[in-house]
Amino acid sequence: xxxxxxxxxxxxxxxxxxxxxxxxxxxxxxxxxxxxxxxxxxxxxxxxxxxxxxxxxxxxxxxxxxxxxxxxxxxxxxxxxxxxxxxxxxxxxxxxxxxxxxxxxxxxxxxxxxxxxxxxxxxxxxxxxxxxxxxxxxxxxxxxxxxxxxxxxxxxxxxxxxxxxxxxxxxxxxxxxxxxxxxxxxxxxxxxxxxxxxxxxxxxxxxxxxxxxxxxxxxxxxxxxxxxxxxxxxxxxxxxxxxxxxxxxxxxxxxxxxxxxxxxxxxxxxxxxxxxxxxxxxxxxxxxxxxxxxxxxxxxxxxxxxxxxxxxxxxxxxxxxxxxxxxxxxxxxxxxxxxxxxxxxxxxxxxxxxxxxxxxxxxxxxxxxxxxxxxxxxxxxxxxxxxxxxxxxxxxxxxxxxxxxxxxxxxxxxxxxxxxxxxxxxxxxxxxxxxxxxxxxxxxxxxxxxxxxxxxxxxxxxxxxxxxxxxxxxxxxxxxxxxxxxxxxxxxxxxxxxxxxxxxxxxxxxxxxxxxxxxxxxxxxxxxxxxxxxxxxxxxx
Amino acid sequence: xxxxxxxxxxxxxxxxxxxxxxxxxxxxxxxxxxxxxxxxxxxxxxxxxxxxxxxxxxxxxxxxxxxxxxxxxxxxxxxxxxxxxxxxxxxxxxxxxxxxxxxxxxxxxxxxxxxxxxxxxxxxxxxxxxxxxxxxxxxxxxxxxxxxxxxxxxxxxxxxxxxxxxxxxxxxxxxxxxxxxxxxxxxxxxxxxxxxxxxxxxxxxxxxxxxxxxxxxxxxxxxxxxxxxxxxxxxxxxxxxxxxxxxxxxxxxxxxxxxxxxxxxxxxxxxxxxxxxxxxxxxxxxxxxxxxxxxxxxxxxxxxxxxxxxxxxxxxxxxxxxxxxxxxxxxxxxxxxxxxxxxxxxxxxxxxxxxxxxxxxxxxxx
Numbered sequence: 065x066x067x068x069x070x071x072x073x074x075x076x077x078x079x080x081x082x083x084x085x086x087x088x089x090x091x092x093x094x095x096x097x098x099x100x101x102x103x104x105x106x107x108x109x110x111x112x113x114x115x116x117x118x119x120x121x122x123x124x125x126x127x128x129x130x131x132x133x134x135x136x137x138x139x140x141x142x143x144x145x146x147x148x149x150x151x152x153x154x155x156x157x158x159x160x161x162x163x164x165x166x167x168x169x170x171x172x173x174x175x176x177x178x179x180x181x182x183x184x185x186x187x188x189x190x191x192x193x194x195x196x197x198x199x200x201x202x203x204x205x206x207x208x209x210x211x212x213x214x215x216x217x218x219x220x221x222x223x224x225x226x227x228x229x230x231x232x233x234x235x236x237x238x239x240x241x242x243x244x245x246x247x248x249x250x251x252x253x254x255x256x257x258x259x260x261x262x263x264x265x266x267x268x269x270x271x272x273x274x275x276x277x278x279x280x281x282x283x284x285x286x287x288x289x290x291x292x293x294x295x296x297x298x299x300x301x302x303x304x305x306x307x308x309x310x311x312x313x314x315x316x317x318x319x320x321x322x323x324x325x326x327x328x329x330x331x332x333x334x335x336x337x338x339x340x341x342x343x344x345x346x347x348x349x350x351x352x353x354x355x356x357x358x359x360x361x362x363x364x365x366x367x368x369x370x371x372x373x374x375x376x377x378x379x380x381x382x383x384x385x386x387x388x389x390x391x392x393x394x395x396x397x398x399x400x401x402x403x404x405x406x407x408x409x410x411x412x413x414x415x416x417x418x419x420x421x422x423x424x425x426x427x428x429x430x431x432x433x434x435x436x437x438x439x440x441x442x443x444x445x446x447x448x449x450x451x452x453x454x455x456x457x458x459x460x461x462x463x464x465x466x467x468x469x470x471x472x473x474x475x476x477x478x479x480x481x482x483x484x485x486x487x488x489x490x491x492x493x494x495x496x497x498x499x500x501x502x503x504x505x506x507x508x509x510x511x512x513x514x515x516x517x518x519x520x521x522x523x524x525x526x527x528x529x530x531x532x533x534x535x536x537x538x539x540x541x542x543x544x545x546x547x548x549x550x551x552x553x554x555x556x557x558x559x560x561x562x563x564x565x566x567x568x569x570x571x572x573x574x575x576x577x578x579x580x581x582x583x584x585x586x587x588x589x590x591x592x593x594x595x596x597x598x599x600x601x602x603x604x605x
Numbered sequence: 606x607x608x609x610x611x612x613x614x615x616x617x618x619x620x621x622x623x624x625x626x627x628x629x630x631x632x633x634x635x636x637x638x639x640x641x642x643x644x645x646x647x648x649x650x651x652x653x654x655x656x657x658x659x660x661x662x663x664x665x666x667x668x669x670x671x672x673x674x675x676x677x678x679x680x681x682x683x684x685x686x687x688x689x690x691x692x693x694x695x696x697x698x699x700x701x702x703x704x705x706x707x708x709x710x711x712x713x714x715x716x717x718x719x720x721x722x723x724x725x726x727x728x729x730x731x732x733x734x735x736x737x738x739x740x741x742x743x744x745x746x747x748x749x750x751x752x753x754x755x756x757x758x759x760x761x762x763x764x765x766x767x768x769x770x771x772x773x774x775x776x777x778x779x780x781x782x783x784x785x786x787x788x789x790x791x792x793x794x795x796x797x798x799x800x801x802x803x804x805x806x807x808x809x810x811x812x813x814x815x816x817x818x819x820x821x822x823x824x825x826x827x828x829x830x831x832x833x834x835x836x837x838x839x840x841x842x843x844x845x846x847x848x849x850x851x852x853x854x855x856x857x858x859x860x861x862x863x864x865x866x867x868x869x870x871x872x873x874x875x876x877x878x879x880x881x882x883x884x885x886x887x888x889x890x891x892x893x894x895x896x897x898x899x900x901x902x903x904x905x906x907x908x909x910x911x912x913x914x915x916x917x918x919x920x921x922x923x924x925x926x927x928x929x930x931x932x933x934x935x936x937x938x939x940x941x942x943x944x945x946x947x948x949x950x951x952x953x954x955x956x957x958x959x960x961x962x963x964x965x966x967x968x969x970x971x
Contacts, residue, residue: 091787166790415951422944582780589773
């Protein structure tokens with residue numbers, strides 16, 4: 065490669081990597097990472113150059129490394145230019161923070177490995193300025209070397225031993241989680257609780273991969289059964305906070321499984337799915353706490369019914385709520401029958417917003433932003449099931465039942481009809497599929513599951529407010545099935561853990577949650593549109 | 606007269622329904638039309654009964670109309686971006702509202718710089734130059750954002766199934782919103798109007814703020830400029846060729862990637878201008894200021910017939926008027942004005958998916 069081309073590529077790739085690092089600096093990540101900022105960013109730079117150089121046309125290892133180093137040098141110079149410039153501004157008393165919220169002295173200092181006071185007094189030496197540039201250039205070289213290595217095609221074949229190791233992993237992790245319940249178990253130290261929660265999530269997630277590694281048939285069923293037993297043991301060993309987190313994760317699994325039917329199986333992009341979640345939650349709230357809705361309690365009083373106690377218990381309410389959910393699904397489904405793809409997405413989004421605005425503004429019925437309060441917990445034979453552990457168990461049972469129904473539906477006639485419709489509506493219709501029926505069924509069934517999830521959610525929260533049902537619930541539910549792999553049931557569980565569970569473990573990065581997942585959506589679509597655990601059918605494509 | 610026409614229409618419809626009774630599809634369509642007309646009739650009846658009881662003065666309606674036209678002008682600029690991109694890529698650029706918001710944010714900083722340079726308190730000529738610079742700055746940054754967005758989030762997905770770019774667009778929309786929140790903080794950015802245009806004028810009892818007038822006129826001028834670019838220039842001809850048939854255009858020597866990038870540039874620049882105007886109109890820009898106006902502009906584009914440039918302008922003006930007149934005409938609280946826009950969207954998609962001026966692209970391509 066000529067020197068000119070080398071430099072041109074280096075400039076382009078260095079600028080691309082700089083865009084990423086500059087963004088991360090602007091959102092304030094260095095301050096969070098503190099002293100490890102430079103090493104983390106160097107590793108990130110190495111990864112970026114690995115990705116950029118991986119696809120390079122067959123160049124020698126030397127060229128690749130030189131290319132990476134040159135790119136890294138460009139990146140380093142740009143970064144030092146930007147961060148150093150900002151540091152100089154801050155040092156000379158310009159109030160940069162008025163404009164760029166996160167450009168605090170600690171944030172800038174983290175890049176150079178100096179105490180923040182050095183920035184405010186503008187005591188940056190040339191050596192400190194040089195260090196990030198050198199580190200990033202080296203990181204570029206490492207990335208180039210890695211890229212050259214990967215081109216050497218180290219092929220790993222998944223042999224049988226590895227397969228069994230993958231299957232055994234979740235059980236090992238589950239065992240570890242249970243063992244950690246014993247106070248004498250020497251692991252974790254001060255972060256013990258968090259570590260345990262993380263391990264529990266990893267156990268379930270790796271269980272999903274294990275299911276994928278099994279051979280269909282008896283082996284798969286056996287492993288699935290054993291996993292189910294293992295996971296069912298979790299609520300009894302985890303503590304209250306851990307159970308609460310897992311409870312919300314599995315409520316989202318219930319919801320994700322429902323949305324998976326609408327989006328994953330039938331290919332109907334629904335961005336207002338939260339509406340059905342809200343219908344379930346509010347319906348249960350009206351039934352179990354009629355006193356907190358002014359209009360509703362007035363009507364009941366006129367009918368001579370008591371308003372101070374629940375009308376129906378949790379269990380009695382289930383059929384009614386399923387019916388309401390299905391009705392809501394059909395009511396949304398009928399008008400949008402003719403719409404496809406993007407139009408459907410926008411209309412459903414509008415529908416979800418309309419429901420939320422009504423909840424907010426129909427103060428007589430929904431008590432407006434003050435919400436519905438004191439929703440009754442489920443009870444069984446006199447036992448109150450409102451504590452986190454029992455809610456987790458209920459969510460697990462609900463998820464298992466819904467997953468079973470979804471699995472049976474997937475392999476049924478209507479399931480195959482949905483998938484045919486997803487791939488090509490005209491062709492499906494020509495094959496004799498009744499599109500109206502198939503679509504309405506998908507909407508109705510998906511909405512039913514969401515309403516059930518909403519009911520459990522209301523029982524868990526005790527008090528619900530319109531803000532609990534914002535657009536972001538829809539986006540979360542959609543993101544989790546996309547991350548996991550559209551149409552894939554294990555993918556839903558994995559996605560729920562990744563999207564709802566991990567942020568709880570990684571407290572303190574909550575600020576970056578939405579940005580991270582938004583970026584993840586875009587990257588997933590470009591790199592792996594079928595998701596982490598794609599369905600077998602999709603893997604075949 | 607209006608009602609009489611409608612009745613005649615209904616009679617014709619019924620006779621056609623009888624003659625086509627055996628065809629299920631036609632019967633369904635006619636049922637849908639009758640439902641639509643019933644809805645229109647219900648809205649008219651409601652409006653008449655409300656206006657009979659409320660008795661608003663004429664000047665009230667006039668100022669609402671003026672307000673609606675201003676809003677409509679802003680929506681039109683954003684709607685044009687949706688329509689341009691849809692016409693070429695057949696995808697909804699879900700992040701377009703965010704591009705507008707970024708234009709507004711850039712405009713805010715442009716305004717700060719301009720006022721720091723003393724441009725906004727000087728002679729009228731200086732103020733005009735300053736405001737034009739602010740507008741150009743907002744448009745430039747928004748155009749840059751739009752082109753980057755296309756390059757990073759949409760171009761790699763051009764041949765993917767339709768759901769994939771849409772999800773990517775949703776991701777991009779959230780990403781832009783929350784990046785602005787993280788980078789610039791939660792403080793709302795307050796647009797200070799230069800004293801020259803802070804006032805307004807009176808026509809009889811109707812008060813029209815100068816900003817509203819300027820916004821409306823500027824948006825008309827920008828729309829005219831867009832029309833000239835699309836209809837009269839070489840690039841515009843290439844755009845129309847790509848919209849009609851990408852492959853054939855490529856065979857004729859049109860650089861399709863370049864034309865798509867140019868389309869994003871045009872649409873985003875208009876959105877940036879809308880963002881700056883919205884900043885002046887609402888006095889405040891926040892990280893989520895683009896979302897709802899973006900949705901409404903999309904509604905406007907659909908209302909006029911998506912992919913149709915004059916349609917977007919007409920749809921936006923109709924929507925702006927419906928939104929400002931609707932709450933008082935129908936006697937519902939003003940908080941429901943967002944619901945009006947969404948309901949219009951849902952109803953248009955159900956009853957007339959091709960829009961007011963649209964060709965029937967929806968059923969064919971969507």
